[in-house]
Amino acid sequence: MQGEGMGFSWVTLTTVLPVCGQVTALHSGKEIHGQIVKSKKRGDVPLLNSLMDMYAKCGAIDYCRKVFDRMQNKDITSWNTMISGYSINGQIEEAMALFDEMISNRIRPDGITFVALLSGCSHSGLTSKGKRLFHVMQNYGVKPSLEHYACLVDMLGRSGKLDEALAVVESLPMKPSGSIWGSLLNSCRLYGNVSLAETVVERLFEIEPNNPGNYVMLSNVYANAGMWEEVKRVREMMGMRGIKKDAGCSWIQIKHRIHTFVAGGSTDFRNSAEFCRIWSELSDATKKVGYVPDTEVVLHDINAEMKTMWVCGHSERLAAVYALINTGDGMPVRITKNLRVCVDCHSWMKAVSRVTRRLIVLRDTNRFHHFENGTCSCKDYW
DNA sequence: ATAGGGTTAG
Numbered sequence: 001m002q003g004e005g006m007g008f009s010w011v012t013l014t015t016v017l018p019v020c021g022q023v024t025a026l027h028s029g030k031e032i033h034g035q036i037v038k039s040k041k042r043g044d045v046p047l048l049n050s051l052m053d054m055y056a057k058c059g060a061i062d063y064c065r066k067v068f069d070r071m072q073n074k075d076i077t078s079w080n081t082m083i084s085g086y087s088i089n090g091q092i093e094e095a096m097a098l099f100d101e102m103i104s105n106r107i108r109p110d111g112i113t114f115v116a117l118l119s120g121c122s123h124s125g126l127t128s129k130g131k132r133l134f135h136v137m138q139n140y141g142v143k144p145s146l147e148h149y150a151c152l153v154d155m156l157g158r159s160g161k162l163d164e165a166l167a168v169v170e171s172l173p174m175k176p177s178g179s180i181w182g183s184l185l186n187s188c189r190l191y192g193n194v195s196l197a198e199t200v201v202e203r204l205f206e207i208e209p210n211n212p213g214n215y216v217m218l219s220n221v222y223a224n225a226g227m228w229e230e231v232k233r234v235r236e237m238m239g240m241r242g243i244k245k246d247a248g249c250s251w252i253q254i255k256h257r258i259h260t261f262v263a264g265g266s267t268d269f270r271n272s273a274e275f276c277r278i279w280s281e282l283s284d285a286t287k288k289v290g291y292v293p294d295t296e297v298v299l300h301d302i303n304a305e306m307k308t309m310w311v312c313g314h315s316e317r318l319a320a321v322y323a324l325i326n327t328g329d330g331m332p333v334r335i336t337k338n339l340r341v342c343v344d345c346h347s348w349m350k351a352v353s354r355v356t357r358r359l360i361v362l363r364d365t366n367r368f369h370h371f372e373n374g375t376c377s378c379k380d381y382w
Numbered sequence: 383a384t385a386g387g388g389t390t391a392g
Binding site (some may be wrong): 011122179235 | 383384387
């Protein structure tokens with residue numbers, strides 16, 4: 001459009017910014033922000049809302065807050081975007097504080113506000129606070145919808161209260177969705193409850209028979225329990241039904257280019273002199289600060305050496321090494337992954353943030369880990 | 383035109 005001399009309107013930018021957010025293209029998002037500043041016209045509310053959302057989804061929560069604070073007019077979307085931004089970035093205290101501020105400013109929260117808060121509580125392990133919130137929201141005239149129940153079930157299950165979670169699902173005033181059963185299945189995986197997983201999956205397959213993630217989760221439940229025959233059965237079932245899983249991949253943006261990595265990586269990159277040098281430096285340094293590969297996360301029936309090779313080749317590590325090589329010392333490393341990070345990569349990232357003194361911001365399917373000097377913003381709660 | 387719910391083998 002710009003090449004054709006067409007120019008652009010606020011509507012143009014309002015539609016492009018969410019795309020930057022979705023793929024974590026912070027560099028591109030900042031360029032658009034630059035266009036807004038350059039135009040000297042004040043951005044309107046939807047435009048600034050989508051600018052905030054872009055920053056939040058790129059893990060740049062401080063920039064998001066800056067835009068929010070400078071907005072002269074805010075609507076409910078602005079407040080919700082800020083709260084949800086804090087929530088997905090693991091800053092639940094800030095989310096709660098903003099909610100209080102909203103209330104004292106007499107802004108009426110809506111269903112979306114509570115989805116943001118509840119899912120934040122769930123991901124930070126604030127179970128009792130979340131439960132209270134679930135009741136409190138009804139005082140604000142918000143009736144719990146399926147989405148709110150999904151948060152509640154996830155919150156209970158994730159903190160190990162599987163029975164309580166199941167009881168909620170069974171007493172739901174509406175038909176449970178795939179995400180409700182899926183969340184419960186995930187909790188069974190976290191706590192190694194094979195028999196409940198089997199009950200749950202029966203219901204889940206009625207609703208989402210073609211969702212590859214459900215098969216993988218079930219397979220992982222069995223693998224964790226060492227039930228390799230069952231693992232095989234699940235994989236054969238997938239094969240028979242023609243269900244394929246997208247491979248895990250990670251990417252980073254450097255200037256205008258997006259660099260993508262899959263597990264194992266390209267041999268060109270892994271054999272390059274720079275890769276080998278950084279890799280061996282990191283191996284020594286991370287070992288010194290106590291990092292030991294945890295091969296428990298490799299849910300395949302293979303030997304220990306292969307397992308170590310496998311975890312160390314996970315796509316987010318390759319992306320991290322590439323970023324360390326190709327960005328200036330001290331610059332934050334920003335990685336996005338299409339799946340959740342595994343436990344071992346999580347501890348590796350902590351160690352790397354410490355030995356390189358770099359901030360590492362890792363976004364998985366839809367939330368963030370901020371690694372700094374050996375610790376993570378998620379406080380290791382999954 | 384902007385904000386919201388679970389998860390994932392290579």
